[in-house]
Structure formats: C-alpha cells, structure tokens
Amino acid sequence: MSRVGHKIKAALLQVHSIAGLILALLLALIALTGAIMSFEDEIVDHLNADIMHVAPRTAPVLMPDELVARLKAAQDFGKVSAVTLSSDPSATVRVRFARDEQGARPMSLYVDPHDARVLGSPRGEEFFATVRRLHRWLLIPGDAKGWGRQITGVAALGLIVMLVSGLVLRWPRRAGSVKMWLKPNLGIGGRALHRSLHAVIGTWVLPVYLVMTLTGLWYSFDWYKDGVVWLLSRPHVAAAKMETKAPRAPGRAEPVQPIGFDQAWTTFRREEGERFSRALLTLPAGSGTVIRIRSWGKDSTLDTTRDEFRIDAVTGQLVSAERYADKTLGEKIIANVLDIHRGAVLGWPGKLVFMIAAALMPLFSVTGILLYLSRRKLRRPAQPPLGRLVPGE
Template identity: 25%
Template sequence: MTLKQIFGKLHLWLGLASGLVVLIVAGTGILLVFEDELDEWANHDFYFVKVPQHARRVTVDSMLHAAAAYNPKLKIVRIYAETQAPDRSVVFYAKMSKTQPWHIAVNPYTGKVIKGLNYNKRFFGVVLNLHRHLCMNETGKAITGASCLIFAFMVISGIVLWWPKRWHILKQRTRIAWKSKWKRLNWDLHAVGGFYVHLVLFVISVTGLTWSYQWMNNAIYMVFDGKPMKKTEAPANTVIQPVAAGFYESLYQQTNNRLPYKGRVTMLLPEKDSLSITVNKLNHEASVYNIADVLYFEKGTGRILKETMFKNASTGAKVRRMVYPIHTGKLYGWPTQILALIAAIVAFSLPITGLLIYLVGRKKRKAKAVKKPVRVTVPQEESVEA
C-alpha cells in the first residue's frame, strides 16, 4: 500500500468518525464569526442607550451598586465600559455559580439597570456552548478537542490526496466544474473548495486547540520564549483599607488618563481582598484586534502597583494574545472575518460532500462486485482402475 493510499484510508475513516462533530463546530463557527455584530444588532437596547442633551455620566460606583441590587444572589466579577462611546451601556458580568454567568446592562446616564441576561441562555451563549463543549461540559470539550486534532490532520491528508500526479492535471484540480453532473460537482466542491481554504482551515483548527489542551498553550511559549506558560496573577495589596465612595470611578479615570486611546476598559474584581484589582484596556486604535494593556490597582488606595504593557510583553505572550483574533477572523476586522466566514462555510460542507463521495464509491464497488462473474471450478471425477 502506497503512502497516498494510507492517507486516503485515514482521511476516509477519520472523516466518518468526526464528521458530525465537525458539522456542529463549523456550523456554529459560521454564526460566531460575526457574533458581536449580530448580537448588538439583535439586542440593540441592551448595548446602546439614548444620549440625553447636556448628558453627564453617573459614577461607575453608582452603576455597580445598581447592578449588584438587580439580584442579590449574583456576584459581580467584571465591569465592561467602552470609552469614547457615549451611546454604549456599561455591562456588568456576574455569577450565581460557575455554570450560571449573567450580563447586566446599566444606563450610564440614569444609573438604572436596563436588563439582565443569563449568558448561557442567550442565543449566542448556546451557540458558543455547542461550539466549544457540544453542551456536554468537560466531556464535550474532550470530544471537540479530539475532533479539532483530527480535523487538522484531515486538512493535511486532504492536500496529499488532492496533489496531482502530473502537472497538466493542475488546472482540473484548481477549478470547480459548475456545469458538470452532480457527482463531479460534489467532488470538486469537496476537493477544490477545500484546497482554496486549506491554509485558513489549518490555522483555525490549530489555534482552536488552545482552548482544549494546556500543552498547546505551553507549546506556544516554548517555541517563542523557550519556557512554559506562566500563570499571571494580580499582585498582593501592600495596604488593605475599605473602599471609599467613588473608588471604581477613580480607577476608570486613572486608566483612561494612563491609556488615552479609544478602547474598552475591563475591571476584574478579585475574590480576595488581599489581591489587587486588575484593569485592562482593549486598544481599538491598534492595527490588529485584541491588543490590550493591563494596570493593577491597590484595593482601597487606588494606587497603581504594576503595569503590563503589550509592547513590553514576551513574544510568546504576544502570539498567545493573537490566537483569539486569528481563530475568529477578527485580526484585521471585516476582511479577515469574511475570509474566516468563507472557510467556515467550506468546513461545514466538507463532511456532507465527503460522505456523498464515500456513498457513491461504495455503491460503485457493490455494483462492480455483482457484475463480476464468479469463477467456479468443478473438480473432475477421478478415474477408478478396475
């Protein structure tokens, strides 16, 4: 058996084994490419507010108090506030338990809660759960992780099978015969369509491994920094004192003064009073998506204890930061999102066209076996000497 035949067998059986999962992950991926845009369009009143004349924002502390009063069972753990975007609501991320996160939107001009949403019960919450865990928690995570590994191999083996033996066949292997019969068209959609986006699909599948396997995260740091990933933890408070009125507003103002670019400020409220408060700001003015700088504030005093600027981060940390925008297509905005959308649509079609290729081939093999005459050898009678 040749190497290409071995790849063909593996491509076939691994494809059949993982096809359903790939179908689900790719199908949900199609929706998630423009998740933010679609979510904000569908829930406009949640994310946007009407800006009154001579408007003045209430303090972050007042909004935090309103969000906390929305449901006393919820614990606020993060605050999201867009700077230089006066028509945006301030969103508070809260948890009732590890599996029940909530988003609470507050009007920054009235200080009143607009609405609270159970994050997992949102449309895109369900879609994301399917995409990452198949709605099966850790079991689903293991299945999608294994399928992601298989899919990365499928892309490689697919190129091996696509590769023409002779260069004059290259033209046929690089165009889809739209006017041909459905069997040929189906093969072209699978093989040729897969060829044109194979690099994008390979990158998406490999980056997707970072959410399933810690060794993949460590590999990024080992390749670029020469050492494993180190867990980042907020520094400890040197002075512990009660939080005064206007404390979180002061953190918000300090962050925008220290980092004056347009972006989204995220405050992470620690579970322990002994840890400082982490505030990061996503830079919307950067050339690529997901560039963020981090400040650590002492709880109570509001003094900056430490700052971590993206430009000073290690190469491994920078590459790891780029994994999310590369995986989702957000790296350069709409152009790369459209590219990721096309790749996701092709990925969704591959299990379907691949299954049809297999069924057609199996039907041919059965028909050939029926038509092939069976040779029957009749033994001659042995002569018996008298």
C-alpha cells in the same frame, strides 16, 4: 506511480476516510457554530444600538461603586463581577454578574452612566453565549473544565490529519497547473462530481482550515498553549504566563468587606488619561484583591489589541501593566489568537472568507460520505450469474 507509492496512498486513503467518517458530523457542527459567530459583534451592536448610548448631558458620570450601589438598591440582580466603562460620557455602562449557586450566569445589563437607570439586557447575548458553548464545549456540563474541551481538540487534530492526507491524495500529476488545482469539473455527475467538489473546494479552503485548527487547539489543550507561549514569547513573559495559580489555603476566610472598583478605576485613569476608548474591570473570582482591567485604545480595531492592567483594589497600587505596543511580534500573535482564528485580523473581508469556509464544512461531510459509500459499492464483488435452465432439466 511505484508499488510503494500506491500502498502509501491506499493507506492514507484509509486514514482519511476513517477520520472523516468518525468526525464528519462533529466537525460540521463546530464549523457551522463558528460561522454563526463570525459577525457576532456587529450583529449584537446593531440589535442594541438603542440602549448602548444615552443623550449627552452636563451631569457627571457616576463612579463605578456608586453606580453598582444604586443598581443594587433598585433591585438585587446578583453579585456584580465586571463593569465595562467608556471614556465617552454618552456610552452606557455594561454590568456583568457572577454565576449563581446553580452555575447559571444572569444576563448582563446596560446602565445609564449618570443615574444607574437600567436600560435593558443586550439582545442576542444569550443566543450567542449558547452557540459559543456549543462551539467550544459541545454544551457538555463543566464547560471549559468538562470533556467538551478535549473532544473539540481531538476533532481539530483529526481535521489536521485529514487536511494533510487529503492534500497528498489530491496531488495531481501536473502539480504546476493552476487549472488542475482550482477548477472543479461541473460538467460531470455522480461520483465524479462529488470527488471534484470535495477535492477542488477542499483545496480552496485548506489554508483557512489549517489556520482555524492551529489556533483552535489553543483553547483545547494546555500543553499546546504552553508550547506556543514558550515558542513565541520572551522567556520572562513565557514564565509569567505559564506560572500556575497558587492553591488557596485551606480554611482561608473571604474578606469581610467586599472590594469595589473605585480605587482601581482611579489609578487606571491616572495611568491612561484619555487614551482609552473603553475598559473592562473584572473583580477577582476568589478572595484576592487585585482587579484586572482590560483597556482598548481609541484607534483599536480588534478586540484582542488591548492593554491589560492589574491593580490592587484596596490600596490602588499598580501591580502590573502589559501594553500591547510593547509586545514582540510573537507576543502580538499570541494576543491575537482569537482574531486570527476567525479571520478578523484581515478586517471584515477576512471574517467573511472565514465564515464562508466554515459554512462549507457540511459539503465535505456529505461528499466524503457519498464517496465512501460509492467506493464500497464498487469494491463489492459482483454476484455470480445464475445458471440458465436447459429445457428438459
């Protein structure tokens, strides 16, 4: 290797080491919390299997407004913000609540669709909500509006730097040899073993980490999100997605009569018929009257393959309909960012691979720190030998 090549690699080694030392613990925390959430849906469904369905009966299911009214009459759980309804009359209704004045959100409830009887709160919901806040925002106050969002984004950018610099530093003389790239040398010990594990296993998981970071940045930086939307969406779709929300007029009063779900639900059922499996109806956070309805088809296997409707809750007018089947390839990629991020687009094997890769992040933190310390020890100048005393001196 030329002298220039040695200098470049030495500089990359410094960048790789410094970034790793600064971000090691943070990346390990983010990765481990991501691994915990890999099979969240399956775990939560298993824990709540006994309250997610009721015995089939001939009685008709309640309209959403009647269900909410009966729920409030029984006990004041707080302001309802969303309900999840199903085309299956034996499936329970999930009711979610708005945050209280202190910013805390009450736990959601599973409710019998026929008589609004409360069946219980979903087990595991609070645990996974805390893990998610730790993963995305590090539990820093403000959640998505706080500094945690930017910190995790900087960590993701730092990981990209480490992936690229690590690949260059790791590039073997025989680049075409699969054995050189993928087989760790387990017959050695000490610093050589740490280096082998760090480099070889890092090569295995590098593509997964690259996908994780490139999709994770979507949730940290608006400029990145807007750039991806501009690149992958049709012009009119990109313009609509990047359109900023109109500021609320000062002194504008809240509506006197709270809006309900029934008008929007009736319009949605007229539009969709029985093609949907479940639908999430979310009330507007402010003073608007447009309800957002996310709908999953009966053949949908991913949480992100959904249609989205916006319907005026007062008039029942369909404001917009965004169907997944009508999206371009780029727009489908945008819609599936979360499932790409966690490997779910590849089914449960993909989620398992991504979970294992995330769980391995502490290995790189530990071996990287050990390599740095051993390198510092090797570079430390040797102590000059003490002169021997000559008899008589």
